Amino acid sequence: xxxxxxxxxxxxxxxxxxxxxxxxxxxxxxxxxxxxxxxxxxxxxxxxxxxxxxxxxxxxxxxxxxxxxxxxxxxxxxxxxxxxxxxxxxxxxxxxxxxxxxxxxxxxxxxxxxxxxxxxxxxxxxxxxxxxxxxxxxxxxxxxxxxxxxxxxxxxxxxxxxxxxxxxxxxxxxxxxxxxxxxxxxxxxxxxxxxxxxxxxxxxxxxxxxxxxxxxxxxxxxxxxxxxxxxxxxxxxxxxxxxxxxxxxxxxxxxxxxxxxxxxxxxxxxxxxxxxxxxxxxxxxxxxxxxxxxxxxxxxxxxxxxxxxxxxxxxxxxxxxxxxxxxxxxxxxxxxxxxxxxxxxxxxxxxxxxxxxxxxxxxxxxxxxxxxxxxxxxxxxxxxxxxxxxxxxxxxxxxxxxxxxxxxxxxxxxxxxxxxxxxxxxxxxxxxxxxxxxxxxxxxxxxxxxxxxxxxxxxxxxxxxxxxxxxxxxxxxxxxxxxxxxxxxxxxxxxxxxxxxxxxxxxxxxxxxxxxxxxxxxxxxxxxxxxxxxxxxxxxxxxxxxxxxxx
Amino acid sequence: xxxxxxxxxxxxxxxxxxxxxxxxxxxxxxxxxxxxxxxxxxxxxxxxxxxxxxxxxxxxxxxxxxxxxxxxxxxxxxxxxxxxxxxxxxxxxxxxxxxxxxxxxxxxxxxxxxxxxxxxxxxxxxxxxxxxxxxxxxxxxxxxxxxxxxxxxxxxxxxxxxxxxxxxxxxxxxxxxxxxxxxxxxxxxxxxxxxxxxxxxxxxxxxxxxxxxxxxxxxxxxxxxxxxxxxxxxxxxxxxxxxxxxxxxxxxxxxxxxxxxxxxxxxxxxxxxxxxxxxxxxxx
Numbered sequence: 001x002x003x004x005x006x007x008x009x010x011x012x013x014x015x016x017x018x019x020x021x022x023x024x025x026x027x028x029x030x031x032x033x034x035x036x037x038x039x040x041x042x043x044x045x046x047x048x049x050x051x052x053x054x055x056x057x058x059x060x061x062x063x064x065x066x067x068x069x070x071x072x073x074x075x076x077x078x079x080x081x082x083x084x085x086x087x088x089x090x091x092x093x094x095x096x097x098x099x100x101x102x103x104x105x106x107x108x109x110x111x112x113x114x115x116x117x118x119x120x121x122x123x124x125x126x127x128x129x130x131x132x133x134x135x136x137x138x139x140x141x142x143x144x145x146x147x148x149x150x151x152x153x154x155x156x157x158x159x160x161x162x163x164x165x166x167x168x169x170x171x172x173x174x175x176x177x178x179x180x181x182x183x184x185x186x187x188x189x190x191x192x193x194x195x196x197x198x199x200x201x202x203x204x205x206x207x208x209x210x211x212x213x214x215x216x217x218x219x220x221x222x223x224x225x226x227x228x229x230x231x232x233x234x235x236x237x238x239x240x241x242x243x244x245x246x247x248x249x250x251x252x253x254x255x256x257x258x259x260x261x262x263x264x265x266x267x268x269x270x271x272x273x274x275x276x277x278x279x280x281x282x283x284x285x286x287x288x289x290x291x292x293x294x295x296x297x298x299x300x301x302x303x304x305x306x307x308x309x310x311x312x313x314x315x316x317x318x319x320x321x322x323x324x325x326x327x328x329x330x331x332x333x334x335x336x337x338x339x340x341x342x343x344x345x346x347x348x349x350x351x352x353x354x355x356x357x358x359x360x361x362x363x364x365x366x367x368x369x370x371x372x373x374x375x376x377x378x379x380x381x382x383x384x385x386x387x388x389x390x391x392x393x394x395x396x397x398x399x400x401x402x403x404x405x406x407x408x409x410x411x412x413x414x415x416x417x418x419x420x421x422x423x424x425x426x427x428x429x430x431x432x433x434x435x436x437x438x439x440x441x442x443x444x445x446x447x448x449x450x451x452x453x454x455x456x457x458x459x460x461x462x463x464x465x466x467x468x469x470x471x472x473x474x475x476x477x478x479x480x481x482x483x484x485x486x487x488x489x490x491x492x493x494x495x496x497x498x499x500x501x502x503x504x505x506x507x508x509x510x511x512x513x514x515x516x517x518x519x520x521x522x523x524x525x526x527x528x529x530x531x532x533x534x535x536x537x538x539x540x541x542x543x544x545x546x547x548x549x550x551x
Numbered sequence: 552x553x554x555x556x557x558x559x560x561x562x563x564x565x566x567x568x569x570x571x572x573x574x575x576x577x578x579x580x581x582x583x584x585x586x587x588x589x590x591x592x593x594x595x596x597x598x599x600x601x602x603x604x605x606x607x608x609x610x611x612x613x614x615x616x617x618x619x620x621x622x623x624x625x626x627x628x629x630x631x632x633x634x635x636x637x638x639x640x641x642x643x644x645x646x647x648x649x650x651x652x653x654x655x656x657x658x659x660x661x662x663x664x665x666x667x668x669x670x671x672x673x674x675x676x677x678x679x680x681x682x683x684x685x686x687x688x689x690x691x692x693x694x695x696x697x698x699x700x701x702x703x704x705x706x707x708x709x710x711x712x713x714x715x716x717x718x719x720x721x722x723x724x725x726x727x728x729x730x731x732x733x734x735x736x737x738x739x740x741x742x743x744x745x746x747x748x749x750x751x752x753x754x755x756x757x758x759x760x761x762x763x764x765x766x767x768x769x770x771x772x773x774x775x776x777x778x779x780x781x782x783x784x785x786x787x788x789x790x791x792x793x794x795x796x797x798x799x800x801x802x803x804x805x806x807x808x809x810x811x812x813x814x815x816x817x818x819x820x821x822x823x824x825x826x827x828x829x830x831x832x833x834x835x
Contacts, residue, residue: 017569017828018569332734333734334730334733334734353733353734353736354733356736358736361734361735361736366731366734368727368730368731370727373726373727373728374726374727374728374731375728376728376746376749376750377750378749378750378752379749387732387735388735391735391736391737392735437731441735
């Protein structure tokens, strides 16, 4: 097979605000054959998106291609003028962004935006472009292909929009399409449809692709070859089968092992009937004004009951919009429940956090998904961790300093980090600080709301390990909310499945392999597996998909 | 907002900050006027009200550097003394306006509910009053005195500062770290001062600078209408006003105070746009 893309000895430099130059890509060589899909995989900051963008001759502001050649179909993208590059973009190389929702203009119809590429490059008449777009919509198995183009971006679902973004990239008839984490923001049930659509279109058109992702299981479904990156260098390169079966590089092995369920000791079976730490009875919560029947305008959580026992963990799982985060906020009192009881440690709690005692607030802590917004960017770490110490425990001066150091030590971070600001930490470090702040209160229960969702696989696995260790040391209980079954399975004794605000199933560790509710079945079978044939052999009951499927 | 476009000529970092050349220049001009205002009696060659030239609208000479005004008084001395009023009144006015606006704005964002609604509607009503007209009415009612001028200027510019601070604070208020602080049980004062203020301080300072410029201009406008600082004292606006007939003589008496106003306001704006930026790259 002839080569479509040759990246030779690519170096990309970034200039920091102090005028210092750092090399972020250090001599990368990658070849892509015609019609081949190559995945770039690695943790955040490994340079995978930077490399993908250089294929269009583009670098982000402050960066520049310092050295090397980028041959795309014989043309050196690094050497072309901006005008020549513009000609190539959209016609020979196209790009599918991570968030299609942010990439579409909300005030234009989808069709206008999809065929814009043909108009800019004068490729075909607008009628012809429309026909071509409708063909693509059909090929991407979008519903109502004839009319979906007349809609505005907010009138279609996230999974559909992601496929429409692919149609936008494909309409110019490119030879190479760059996918930048296109399914990361989607639910697992939706992800399947999108992956299938991408795969079939790419194979049918013989189009080469670069697929950027940090999710090895997703990559295994779509890529022919995998390039593993770390620190701007290629660590390992090989066919998908070879990388998955015989990974040579330690980092690749680490990536793979993050997928394997770890052997852990879970709390033994209940021997005595203990009083639960937290009991929720028939809680109803939602948003908007209270209606005549005493319920909020939009109920997000409908009569949910659950209980958490001391030293045991409850996982809550479901797709986005199922009310799992609302439930967490209701338990914490951020969003007061409209009805029901919340009993914590034998005492009934007020629905509103403002009316709860300081002690009750201290014993139940919540950790949010995005450490970026959960940590005050204007404060150094020692103030962030120190505040709950002085607020709940009255610690001052030296005692407070010692305790901050202890907390940093607990979450396995160096003490020197205490003088830094959150923006100077990595995603994983921030999430550890986020968790350490909850620990500072000496709580009995910590509600973890999707705390690993924004992290890379390897970093997330390390956080889960940390949580388990701390549980053993500090006698904690967790409520662990996630859309990722493997994460919940790794840490929880019991799993609760939520769908559209209701609890549909309660599973223990023993019967997690055999869910009985149809939605749980669909959800569990949609989690991508490392097996490259998984997507092709996966058979979902059409009835199930029609009833519960996302897109 | 505060993040200005990176300047082309950044000096190397000092104390972990980068300073731009334009910012330093603007700061120097402001510092110059501040020194002039502070040491006016020592610097000024003649007393403020003394008639030193037999001719009116006299030309620039070695004796009278900026010529003389419509009564034959030394223009340079009058501008030096005028700096005291222009800078002093504007600074006092902007301090009162910005601090009360920011405090109320943060309180409205944190407390929310009816408090926010009532305060915001009241401020909206105040914004709807034309500022020059309001100044005219107040001066006509209570007469022109320095405290009355300062309070009027502060009153006129508080609603704008409130709106600005509230908009910023509302954005910060929806962040998760505020929620975390709330369910920790923190009170409103802590939320406003310790969690919100550090995150809005830079745009608030920028707004402070712009508002300072507005006040200088409004004060000059009021003085031009004869409602500001009263003779024989004069701020720069009043100096332009009283020498306006000199325009047809091509006298320096009109252009000099105008240049003073322009240099101060432009410098303040340039300084705001080029505040020292913290270097985040620590390993440099």
